[in-house]
Amino acid sequence: MSTTSAAADGPRTTRAVVYDPSTGETRLRTLTIAAPRADQVLVRVVSSGVCHSDLHIVDGDWPTDAPLVLGHEGAGIVEAVGPDVRDVRVGDHVVLSWFAPCRRCEACAAGRAWLCTNTKAVSNTLPDGSTPLSDENGDPVLPFLGVGAFSEYAVVPETAAIPVDANVPFNVGALVGCAVTTGVGAAVHTAKVQPGESAVVIGCGGVGQAVVLGLRLVGAHPIIAVDLSPERLESARELGATHTLRGDDPELTAKIHEITAGAHHAFEAIGRPATIESLPGLLRAGGQAVLVGMTAIGTKVSIDPFDLADQGKSILGCNYGSSVPAVDFPRLAALHQSGRLPLDRLVGTEGTLADIHRAFTDLRTGVGLRTILHP
Numbered sequence: 001m002s003t004t005s006a007a008a009d010g011p012r013t014t015r016a017v018v019y020d021p022s023t024g025e026t027r028l029r030t031l032t033i034a035a036p037r038a039d040q041v042l043v044r045v046v047s048s049g050v051c052h053s054d055l056h057i058v059d060g061d062w063p064t065d066a067p068l069v070l071g072h073e074g075a076g077i078v079e080a081v082g083p084d085v086r087d088v089r090v091g092d093h094v095v096l097s098w099f100a101p102c103r104r105c106e107a108c109a110a111g112r113a114w115l116c117t118n119t120k121a122v123s124n125t126l127p128d129g130s131t132p133l134s135d136e137n138g139d140p141v142l143p144f145l146g147v148g149a150f151s152e153y154a155v156v157p158e159t160a161a162i163p164v165d166a167n168v169p170f171n172v173g174a175l176v177g178c179a180v181t182t183g184v185g186a187a188v189h190t191a192k193v194q195p196g197e198s199a200v201v202i203g204c205g206g207v208g209q210a211v212v213l214g215l216r217l218v219g220a221h222p223i224i225a226v227d228l229s230p231e232r233l234e235s236a237r238e239l240g241a242t243h244t245l246r247g248d249d250p251e252l253t254a255k256i257h258e259i260t261a262g263a264h265h266a267f268e269a270i271g272r273p274a275t276i277e278s279l280p281g282l283l284r285a286g287g288q289a290v291l292v293g294m295t296a297i298g299t300k301v302s303i304d305p306f307d308l309a310d311q312g313k314s315i316l317g318c319n320y321g322s323s324v325p326a327v328d329f330p331r332l333a334a335l336h337q338s339g340r341l342p343l344d345r346l347v348g349t350e351g352t353l354a355d356i357h358r359a360f361t362d363l364r365t366g367v368g369l370r371t372i373l374h375p
C-alpha cells in the first residue's frame with residue numbers, strides 16, 4: 001500500500017493535443033486535469049507513440065461527439081495516486097493500457113482481459129464513465145480510449161498503469177502500450193503460431209512490424225511482409241521477414257502461394273476492406289486469417305463462405321493482441337531487455353506534441369517508422 005496520496009494535490013494544468021469534432025481541428029491546448037481519485041493514478045507522460053487509431057478519429061472513421069485528447073500508446077512516471085491504489089507507487093515507471101480491465105467480469109476472471117465487459121475504452125472515458133479533463137470553460141474533454149496520452153499528464157485507473165522495470169526506455173514502453181502488445185500478441189496469443197508455420201503480414205506500419213517481430217520470436221518460417229512503402233519493407237526484412245512483396249503487385253496471391261503453398265497464417269494490419277477480403281485466398285486448407293487492422297465503423301466486407309467451410313479456414317478477430325496488460329506488458333519489456341525482442345528498432349522520428357500534424361502526415365503517407373512524441 002502506497003503511503004502517498006494525491007488527495008490534497010488538487011487539479012493541475014496539462015498541455016494536450018485535442019481533436020475537436022465540431023471544427024474538425026486538432027491542436028495543442030491547455031486543459032485542467034483532476035487529481036487522481038479512488039483507484040486512479042496521475043502519470044507524467046514521457047513518451048507516446050502515434051498510432052493509426054488516433055488517425056481513425058481525426059479522419060472521422062470512429063465518430064465522436066465530444067472533444068478528445070488523442071494518444072493511447074504511452075509510458076511515463078507515476079506522480080500521485082488516489083487513496084485506494086494498492087499496486088502502483090509514486091515514482092513507478094508505467095506503461096499505459098488503453099483497456100483498463102475490471103478484473104471482476106467473467107472475461108477478466110477467465111484471464112481474457114481484452115474482452116472485459118466493464119471497460120469504457122471505446123466510450124473514451126474512465127471505467128466509471130467520468131473524465132478527468134476539462135477545458136478553460138469547464139467543459140469536459142474526453143481521454144481517447146480512456147488514456148489521452150498526447151498530454152503532459154494522464155489520469156487512469158491503476159489497472160491501466162502497469163509498472164515495468166525502470167531500465168526499460170520510455171520510447172519502448174510507449175510502444176508496448178499499443179503497437180507491440182497488439183502485434184506480438186496477434187502472433188503469439190491470437191493465432192498461436194507454431195515454429196515452422198508460414199505467415200503473411202499485410203501492412204507493415206507500427207502494428208504490422210510488431211507482428212513480424214512476434215512471428216520471428218516464435219520461429220515462424222517463412223515470414224512474408226507486404227506493404228507499399230519500400231522503407232517499411234526494408235525494415236520488415238531487418239526485423240525478421242524472409243520475403244517482402246508489394247501490396248499492389250498483381251501477382252501477389254500467386255507469389256505467396258509459390259513461397260508457402262498457401263500460408264498457415266495471414267495477418268491484416270491495415271484495416272482496408274479489399275485487403276481483408278483477399279486473406280482467405282492466401283491461406284492453405286485449415287489456415288487462419290487474423291484481423292488486426294481496424295476499419296471505419298460500419299464497414300462491410302465480402303467473403304466466400306463455401307471456401308471457408310470447405311477448406312476449414314478460419315477468420316479470427318484480434319483485439320489488443322488477445323493480451324492481458326498486467327501479464328504481457330512486463331513480459332514484453334523483459335524480452336526487450338534480454339535482447340530477444342528488439343523493440344527499440346520500431347522507434348522512428350521523435351518530436352514534441354507540437355509536431356502532431358507532421359506525425360499524422362508521415363503516418364498517412366507511410367514515411368518513417370513509429371513517431372514518438374514527448375510533452
Ligand SMILES: NC(=O)c1ccc[n+]([C@@H]2O[C@H](COP(=O)([O-])OP(=O)(O)OC[C@H]3O[C@@H](n4cnc5c(N)ncnc54)[C@H](O)[C@@H]3O)[C@@H](O)[C@H]2O)c1
Nearest residue numbers: 052053203204205206207227247270271293294319320366
Ligand atoms: N486490433 C487492435 O487491437 C489494434 C490495435 C492498434 C492498432 N490497430 C489498427 O491497426 C491498423 C494499423 O495500425 P498502424 O498504426 O500500424 O498503421 P500504419 O498506418 O502505421 O500502418 C499501415 C501500413 O499499411 C500499409 N498499406 C496501406 N495500404 C496498403 C496496401 N494496399 N497493401 C499493403 N500495405 C498497405 C501502409 O504503407 C502502412 O505501412 C490500424 O487500422 C489501427 O487502427 C488495431
Ligand SMILES: [Zn+2]
Nearest residue numbers: 051053178179
Ligand atoms: Zn494503437
Ligand SMILES: [Zn+2]
Nearest residue numbers: 102105108116
Ligand atoms: Zn472485466
